Amino acid sequence: MADFVFHHAGVSVPDLDAAIAWYQRVLGFTLEKRFYIEAARSHTAMVRKGPLRFEIFEVEGAALLPEDRRHPPRDVKTHGNKHAAFQVPDLDAFLAEMAQKGADIAFVVRESFGKGCFIRDCAGNLIEFVEEPEA
Known part of the structure; x- marks a missing residue:
């Protein structure tokens, strides 16, 4: 390959x-x-x-981004590319920084398998940030 x-x-x-x-x-x-x-x-x-x-x-x-593409649980119900994802060392610190900068925080996940969030850029595109769970 x-x-x-x-x-x-x-x-x-x-x-x-x-x-x-x-x-x-x-x-x-x-x-x-x-x-x-x-x-x-x-x-x-x-x-x-x-x-x-x-x-x-x-x-x-x-065309503008359709409303269903702006919310992660609805977005995954349509086939196609979804988002880019990046790893952050501390999700809570990242969320605090994004809130301070006025970012549009779309969705926060805190589950046993891990935690992360989605923010929307200025056009509504979703970007994911994840904190890897401790081993």
């Missing part, structure tokens, strides 16, 4: 500049580059935080 590693996740948003600012302010990403994809009619940016990248698309004439 060919070797491969994760490169990036992508989200579509209605306002590229607002999304770049949100990913910088709330999650600490920096702008890596901006470009236009002619075939998709998309103004696009790649933001980066260490080895993590998000590709953000502002596509001409794109």
